[in-house]
Amino acid sequence: MTRSPWISDLHWVRIGRQTRSQKTQEAILDSAEALFSEKGADASSMADVAAGAGCSVGAVYHHFRDKRALLYALFGRVSEDFRATTQDAVDPARWEGASIRDILKGYLEFSLELGRARPGFQRAGLEASLRDEKLRANLEEAHAELERGLTELLLARRDEMGHPDPVLATAFVLDQLGSMLRTRLDSVMRRSQLETRSDEEFMREVLVSVGVYMQISAPVETENKP
Amino acid sequence: MTRSPWISDLHWVRIGRQTRSQKTQEAILDSAEALFSEKGADASSMADVAAGAGCSVGAVYHHFRDKRALLYALFGRVSEDFRATTQDAVDPARWEGASIRDILKGYLEFSLELGRARPGFQRAGLEASLRDEKLRANLEEAHAELERGLTELLLARRDEMGHPDPVLATAFVLDQLGSMLRTRLDSVMRRSQLETRSDEEFMREVLVSVGVYMQISAPVETENKP
DNA sequence: ATTATCTATAGATCTATAGATAATGC
């Protein structure tokens, strides 16, 4: 397993030599993730984190040099997860024989699921990255990676598109989907009007919209590819 | 001029009796707006605000009971601006004879301009509303108001739409445009790939996408026929 | 013998106020 760049000499995290060490460290990260997601890193004190992890403040500082190191380690953990899942999801082999529509449907389902599995984390990430260039760069890079993967998958199927400029159309569609997903998953920007509509209806309309915009062939009634 | 609900007994703001009073108060609000937009309310101390306004901390507290009152007053000022502009923008009289395309183009231009005139404020608003129910409700209401106005304007032109469900189509399109604008204007979520494309190209593609989705009559200057 | 944890606390902010001083306008 490759170490995340955030766990480095600069942002020191102790590598434990007793078995209990790892358990505590994970409990601290879990507690931090829960707290930071709910009310942000700044509004959570190290005492809160310690309490949530069931240990003392001193123990937290034994594992993480300072609050920033804790934040980096947490981001490292989440972004490692995210990247592993993402890389797997955009693997061309996985989508052999799939249409643009299949891929986009998969992307929507995948994102909604992921976003709901870690509620609030995206917001916490955005907030934290406001104040830290490195986190921001990391966050952008993770998103860019996903976008690159999707772009390649779609452009490999440019024959399906009637749109005169497949590169532009792909960039536009990924912007559209990413933006709409963010709005939908955002814990603050919960628009009452939209919230009444189901994920299924949302996905259906998005696919209709993208379909006519890209001018891809009408949806075949047979569904489902993994 | 109606007083914003935020400037109330609950969230006390002093009404000055000397002419210099108002100047100081506005200087404080200006300073707060700049600081809060740039790094958020929590990360800005009252001493920072005072320094930015060129007065002492004591003076700030003379005008605003506490930090929250300052935040509320600031939001009141911005949201009053926003609502006045918005109400004017969605006045049906203003759009007589205009097509759906005209209206949406106007919306895009208006939003991009407004968002860039107050850079960072949207983000500051989101962040602040994370921790305060009232601000959140106010922010949502302001957005809902704009959305209602636009919805009415569009549904009054439902004859232009070939889409079988104009209500659904309108809601979807407003969600799409709102989301994409937010992404584009967001100071943090500045995606490198998108940033290279101009506002003009952005607006053009959005209008193409919405046009084919809603099935509104093709733009006068047709680009490509299927 | 070393590593991990806890307790207690110093030092750094930051909010908010009290009391002194300056400016305004009746």
Place this chain on the structure above:
DNA sequence: ATTATCTATAGATCTATAGATAATGC
């Protein structure tokens, strides 16, 4: 005579550390 401002500081957090105590594994 009242209103606005400033200076100085008390009180509340919160981060981070020092030193004491407990648990681990060679």
